[in-house]
Amino acid sequence: MALTISEANLRLLIDLLIGAGKRVIGPKRVGEMTVYEPLLSGADLSPGTLPRRSAKEAFFPLSETILTYEKDKEGLKVTDVDTATFPETVLVGALPCDAAAPQVMDAVFSWDYKDEFYLERRRRTTIIGLSCTSADDSCFCTLVGLSPTETKGSDLFLTPLVGGGYSCQSISDRGGELLANYPHLFSETASVTPLPPARPEGGPVDLAKVKGWLEEHFEDEIWEEVADRCIGCGACAFLCPACHCFDIVDEGTEAKGVRRKNWDACAFGKFTNHASGHNPRDLQNKRYRNRFMHKFKYYDDKFGKTLCTGCGRCIRSCPVGIDIKGILEEIQKR
């Protein structure tokens, strides 16, 4: 026996969640592109294609206000953002490489400083993950310890079935709550055949070995070889489900304005520019080396996790063909 939900009932579930006042984010077609966006109804859901941008925006928006200020004769008035106003959210149809990423980012956002903007959104979000059935030559979840059927990070996990509909697996209490709240939408089915999962090319990489190699090769020709071509844009970091660097800017006038937290990227030349004018990462290949080291060494040193889920977006979006999968395989061989 397997617990299942039909395609129509999944869409109905979305309608009911929206009706109950929740923000439901899921893959949606916008023009020629699929993106994770708030769905207006269940009909909006366009599952199964990896959206152009990752799902991290549900917790870590591209740009968010963190305070507002106003100055008048009486003085300066600063108003904090009330995190209690953040919407209860359900992220639906997140593929395993997107669903697994927030757990990785939780570590840094709840480290020495508790980032309430991120953490409160996380607390208010339930993730309905979706097993992945199609991979391209940029996909590499299987190289970094995940898989197209990985349930990590999901509260409820859906597996598409031959003939339509999904089997459902409750992964956490939150997933269980969803099942308990909408029991009429789910049914017990005697026998189910899942669609064959995606098969990304390439076997697992020994991440401990890669990390060991990186420890010995901070200075190495490989960085020039792979990254002299890097042009220093933020496409890789901005599309990445796990990159989490941000910048804080004040925008407005002297009398009135807002402080915002915006995505930042280590490929940007200004990222490490000191006020003195000195820039310790003065060349582009050093910036790329940092990106790679952060994903496969520094983050592991600090939090015991790899900062990459193998979604391949950085490969697809790189203007100059930098290929993190190829680099991992190359280092594995060394």
Place this chain on the structure above:
Amino acid sequence: MNSTEKLQPAVIIDTSGYAAAGEEIRKEAARLLEQKIVDAVVGYQAGRRTGSSQPVVITDPAQAEKLVFSPTCVNNLSLYLTKAKKEIRAKGKLAVVAKGCDLRALAGLMGESQLKREELVIIGVVCAGVHAAGVASGEPLTDATIAKKCRECSVHIPEGADLIVGKLPELPNLSPTEKELLDKLDAMTPAGRWSYWKEQFTRCIRCLACRQVCPFCYCEQCLCDRGRPQAVDTSPRPAGNMGWHIVRAMHLAGRCVGCAECERVCPMDIPLNLLNRKMAQELKGLYGHEAGLTPTEKGPLTSYDEKDDQSFIK
């Protein structure tokens, strides 16, 4: 692609000569490096993914065998010769592989005193077209997979290069999809155009790939990165996004040569080349100027002539 499109057989564009062009590039690169005519060659090499390619800088004649030419050689390599890529310039005298469209950028950069012709060896490659953004690297070049800019290309043969490799095949007649879109925008009311661009720019995430890939965005201090005073909001929000793209279009007016790299690399599929192309149209109308045709030009917006139209001063 919808089902009706699938029924139309694709018009194949003959790229059978690309392999031979690659062979000639490899020979020439090896010769230039062996004879120490140049210190480095900027070209394309194959990537890991089937059919893919990526920019590469080689300094050793033995590495010349890596060089290729294929429909995935989309990059405008002139970017690597600008002062935005100091580490490449530091290698010494450079040779570069250039398609006709890339050659126009080189000419423009020479006109702006960013490059000296005599310090550069240009290996020109005859090009029938390259892939559009988002096309899987293993796909053949067809009317469905070719880049928009290539549909209206007038510089298949890179005249003025030191060596021209490859042969031009017979080319099918392709409809000018970009021009058609531009005409459609031109026919709109200003309010209609404004809402079109507003909608396009809502997708902008300010990754700055458009700026970083542009051979003409070589400023060491971009106005739009300035914090004190701030010219344009850096937040990826409507005001700053609109500001950023308009500033960029203005700064490129009379300079952009239409390589369309900004549009190719935009991860959010914003049709940026339409803006540049519109500006180029304006400049042609006002000053009879086209960027990147000769390396000795001074752009109309960077020079002064008493005969210039003064009628806008009222």
